[in-house]
Amino acid sequence: MDSVTDRTSVSLPVVGRTLDRLAAAAAHIDGVWERDLRTGDWVVVSTRNSTYTLGVVGDGTYAVSGGWFTATGADGAPIGISGCTWGGCAILTGLVAAPGMHLEFNNGVRTTRIREVRTIRGTAGARPH
Secondary structure, X not given: OOOEEEEOOOOOOOOOOOHHHHHHHHOOOXXXXXXXOOOOOEEEEEEOOOEEEEEEOOOOOEEEEOHHHHHOOOOOOEEOEEEXXXXXXXXXXXXXXXXXXXXXXXXXXXXXXXXXXXXXXXOOOOOOO
């Protein structure tokens, strides 16, 4: 049986964004972490400009559709995720997506600010295609 988890939250205020404060805030982020996903799961990420679907392939890559990937004809190609940023250079690795942040793929594509993240549990052992 599939289960769905929605996440929405408020981003860290721009004022006072020091590296120490970002690191402290990282422990409290309610987002989707790579360690919590398994092969066959899906993550739906709604940003200010686009919606992305990320199918967990299971080898550290995701079959991604939407946004830049659709616009360039790269839908479904396996790609890694570098992590998430608050819009600057500090990247939080291991975090797939969290509201208020920007998702960064390992090809350098960075999304606009994330508005909502939804996790859909797949069937164990299923591979997205």
